[in-house]
Amino acid sequence: MNTTIPYITDDFINENCDFIGLIEALKIGFSNADIEVPMRHHHDFSNPKEEKDSTLLLMPAFNPGNDLGVKIATVSPNNGIYNLPAIQGMYIYLDGHKGFIKAILEAKSLTAKRTAAASALASSFLSRKDASSMLMIGTGALSINLIKAHTSVRPIKTVYVWGRTLEKSQKICDNLKNEAFKCIAIDHIEDKISEVAIISSATLSPTPLVLGKWLKKGQHVDLVGAYKKDTREADDEAIKKSNVFLDTYQGGLKESGDIAIPLSKGILSKETIKADLFELCSNIKSGRTSDSEITLFKSVGHALEDLVAASYFYKLFQK
Incomplete structure (x- = not known):
């Protein structure tokens, strides 16, 4: 059994995104009453070096019997001065039946x-x-x-x-x-x-x-x-x-x-x-x-x- 979890990079996402296809997928998703989305966790936390709060976001969603996932992201408003994006994170994509991890996706480009x-x-x-x-x-x-x-x-x-x-x-x-x-x-x-x-x-x-x-x-x-x-x-x-x-x-x-x-x-x-x-x-x-x-x-x-x-x-x- 292959236990290697696929890792989908920002580069892959950038190179393979067709907005027309993704927009249509979202349209279908928003019309699907079966998808369950709890209120996301939104936690501001102190960032003393920047004298400005940063934010941790946890965003789960479930498509029962099919798939589920959760995004873990941080928002650091001052990251531009370090040549880093303000939003960083990962997405854990799982099987909705047996619960195993299907893939981990870099969240910058996904988001x-x-x-x-x-x-x-x-x-x-x-x-x-x-x-x-x-x-x-x-x-x-x-x-x-x-x-x-x-x-x-x-x-x-x-x-x-x-x-x-x-x-x-x-x-x-x-x-x-x-x-x-x-x-x-x-x-x-x-x-x-x-x-x-x-x-x-x-x-x-x-x-x-x-x-x-x-x-x-x-x-x-x-x-x-x-x-x-x-x-x-x-x-x-x-x-x-x-x-x-x-x-x-x-x-x-x-x-x-x-x-x-x-x-x-x-x-x-x-x-x-x-x-x-x-x-x-x-x-x-x-x-x-x-x-x-x-x-x-x-x-x-x-x-x-x-x-x-x-x-x-x-x-x-x-x-």
Whole structure:
């Protein structure tokens, strides 16, 4: 009996990811009522050398009789100064019948791919079908994945990239120079945010970067950063002007200041949130209903996404 556990690397995941296939797998996963997902463990812990807390995340999910898994991840916001990603971890993928470990997957790229695919899945319901332009706010590990995922579901011809420095933004564009769309680095968010069809933001900014005063009718806003209750990427006016959607009610209502703060202020209520991905993918509720509405999707991540992505890459690895 071969007791060697397959180890699926970031390189394999990066080289074999087809966003169209992964997005479809997530759509099926979110419409599968059998998958069980307990509330993830979210533990902030002190990091004295950085004078800023880090976070430990434990994210289990079960597809009874088929497979299950758990992601162990850490978030260290200051890792950029050490040339390390902010999010690091491993995914343990197991057999749902006998409980043995089927594979261990590096979680950096797994997380980036599934997060980007979830945003693009939401965009397929929420952005205008003719969306041809996009602004990417942030230049971290997620940015290239979000751009590739969004451009796989909409006919995007031009992508603008903003980061803390123009040099970082240009580096993203250089990495995408062979894609079918044009990629342009910009100095200021307000230069293009009012013109684009899709705005995607993935930053660790503690204060809003997407301001409601800049938003125009028909836009779609995709918020992926701000993973703590006291941080946010969009301001109150952006929430007021938008129809709000979540990846899941389970985490989305509690884990990010983008939703938790407006809820606490009475600017937003659970009843006014339009839908989550479970409801959209199961056709229980509708996404965009007019070309003029502003839609806003908040993603905090969900263990179902990790399990579906682990299964997707495991099957590719077995071929």
